[in-house]
Amino acid sequence: MITRREFIKLCLSSAALTLSGVLLPKVVEALDERGEKVTVIWLEMMTCTGDFLSFANTLNPDVEQLLKDTIRLEYQNTLMAAEGELALKHLYDVATREAGKYILVAEGTVPTRENGFYGNIGYYQDGTPLTNLEAVKFLGERAKHVIAIGSCASFGGPYAADPNPSGSVPVHKVLKGIQVINVPGCPAHPDWFVGTLSHVILYGVPNLDAMGRPRMFYEHTIHEFCPRRQHFENGIFAKYPGDDGCLFQIGCKGPVTYSDCPTRKWNSMHINWPIGANTPCIGCASPEFPDRMSPFFAHLPDVKLPKINANASLIGKAAVGTAAFAIGTHAIVSASKGRIYKHLVESSETKDVGKALGNIVKEKLNEFESFDEDLQDADKSALMTDENPTAKPIEEKSSKNSEEIAEELAPGPKVKKPKKLVAKKLRR
Numbered sequence: 001m002i003t004r005r006e007f008i009k010l011c012l013s014s015a016a017l018t019l020s021g022v023l024l025p026k027v028v029e030a031l032d033e034r035g036e037k038v039t040v041i042w043l044e045m046m047t048c049t050g051d052f053l054s055f056a057n058t059l060n061p062d063v064e065q066l067l068k069d070t071i072r073l074e075y076q077n078t079l080m081a082a083e084g085e086l087a088l089k090h091l092y093d094v095a096t097r098e099a100g101k102y103i104l105v106a107e108g109t110v111p112t113r114e115n116g117f118y119g120n121i122g123y124y125q126d127g128t129p130l131t132n133l134e135a136v137k138f139l140g141e142r143a144k145h146v147i148a149i150g151s152c153a154s155f156g157g158p159y160a161a162d163p164n165p166s167g168s169v170p171v172h173k174v175l176k177g178i179q180v181i182n183v184p185g186c187p188a189h190p191d192w193f194v195g196t197l198s199h200v201i202l203y204g205v206p207n208l209d210a211m212g213r214p215r216m217f218y219e220h221t222i223h224e225f226c227p228r229r230q231h232f233e234n235g236i237f238a239k240y241p242g243d244d245g246c247l248f249q250i251g252c253k254g255p256v257t258y259s260d261c262p263t264r265k266w267n268s269m270h271i272n273w274p275i276g277a278n279t280p281c282i283g284c285a286s287p288e289f290p291d292r293m294s295p296f297f298a299h300l301p302d303v304k305l306p307k308i309n310a311n312a313s314l315i316g317k318a319a320v321g322t323a324a325f326a327i328g329t330h331a332i333v334s335a336s337k338g339r340i341y342k343h344l345v346e347s348s349e350t351k352d353v354g355k356a357l358g359n360i361v362k363e364k365l366n367e368f369e370s371f372d373e374d375l376q377d378a379d380k381s382a383l384m385t386d387e388n389p390t391a392k393p394i395e396e397k398s399s400k401n402s403e404e405i406a407e408e409l410a411p412g413p414k415v416k417k418p419k420k421l422v423a424k425k426l427r428r
Contacts, residue, residue: 038201039102041094041139042076045132046119046159046168047108051150052078054187058194071197074102077121088122088130095142103200104143106171106180109152109159110136113167133174140175145200147181148172149193154182154212155287162291172212179205182212186284191264192217211287213258222254222281225262241297242278251297253283 044052056063067073074094075087082090094102111119116133123129140146148171151157160168172180181200183192196214199206206214223229231237231246238245248255254275261281265273274281283293 037070037072039094039098040071040073040105040197041091041102041143042073042079042105042107043121043132043135043139044077045106045108045121045136045153046111046166047150047152049078049107050187051107051153051185051193052076054185055149055190055193058190066194071201074098084122085125095139099142101144102142103197104136104139104146105197106136106140106146106148106153107150108132109156109166109168109170110174111166111168112174113165118166118168136171136174140171140178145181145205146171146175146178147183147193147196147200148212149183150188151184151186151284151286151289154184155289157184157186158290180212181205181208181214184213184218184285184287185259186289189217189259189261189264189266192259209258211258217260218258218285220258220260222257222259222261222275225260226254226275227262228275241280247275247278247280249299250280251282251295251299252280253286253293253300254281256300257281257283257286259285 042052058066073079075091080087110116110132112133116131117129119132120129121132121135148154152159152168153171156168156170159166160170170182172178172182181196183196185192192214195217196206199214199216206216209215209218211218223232226232228246231244232248236245237249238247240250241247243250246252252275261273262275264270265276267273280297282296283289286293
């Protein structure tokens with residue numbers, strides 16, 4: 001059977017491929033050795049069904065082959081032919097017969113207002129509604145593993161956004177003391193789910209971060225591997241969607257969103273993604289999506305650091321200052337050795353390495369010298385407004401911080417609580 005180390009390598013190295021085409025044959029081989037397939041119950045609650053449709057776009061092999069060779073999907077609202085009493089009876093029978101063995105895939109939020117009246121999956125014989133709240137509790141308590149697919153099930157997402165009239169909450173808030181594996185995204189990428197499900201089948205719960213996300217897909221921010229990061233460091237910012245340069249100033253949430261979108265990409269055969277289509281990342285995989293990620297085309301809100309209150313524009317200036325210092329040092333060393341720039345960073349717009357570069361270095365060094373003064377005056381209202389009057393900072397909305405979310409996601413006393421490394425990163 002494929003080892004866990006080999007499995008993780010496949011997940012990380014197959015970003016440019018359809019992961020299911022590389023990984024699932026290995027899973028099938030392992031399941032053949034065991035002589036059994038794993039039962040899966042997919043419960044759709046308060047959802048647009050986008051996560052299942054995203055999963056349905058799995059290619060090489062397609063969903064039909066995946067369902068035949070890898071798992072026994074016993075219940076799925078959208079896919080199954082049965083309905084009404086027949087469907088509910090089958091759901092109950094499977095959950096009872098396979099108790100402690102099946103995997104529950106929960107999609108969507110759980111409405112809790114009026115005892116869950118705002119979301120039903122069917123009715124009892126006496127006409128009493130069977131609510132999503134009752135169903136997810138019943139199924140979650142009997143499942144061997146629980147996977148929350150999509151941002152709604154993982155963190156609340158659009159269906160729990162303000163003003164949240166249905167009282168919707170993510171799955172982990174209902175299943176207290178039960179380890180919930182979160183696979184966020186609006187929708188979740190097919191590879192994220194297929195990879196997580198495969199790991200659960202073969203090895204159990206994968207290595208999770210403080211937000212309950214598999215680290216093999218959510219270890220780094222989008223900003224870290226963005227092909228336009230050099231524009232950010234050079235201070236080249238787009239002024240409108242479709243413009244060249246870093247999209248930070250027009251709303252990109254890549255610096256605070258954890259996922260491997262830049263390397264994995266989307267569109268079935270992994271050929272494009274939002275930044276590649278010249279539109280900002282909206283942070284759909286973030287725990288604070290969409291309330292604190294909107295407006296989508298406004299830049300990030302003020303960031304509070306110890307004894308410093310710096311806004312997004314000031315952070316941009318800091319990055320430019322740091323880049324300018326590095327450019328200036330490199331230019332001085334190059335001049336002293338009689339060298340010039342021979343290699344330019346991919347996607348950079350800098351084409352002239354003569355006088356134009358000298359002017360850029362001089363301008364950036366001037367900005368770097370004034371950076372300390374900017375930090376001292378950061379609490380003044382003049383620095384709390386971006387130079388572009390049309391790009392206003394986002395107003396902070398009431399929302400639980402990352403530490404509170406991490407505490408809620410921690411399982412019962414039997415499971416070791418994960419360290420809050422990601423929570424600390426989000427606060428920076």
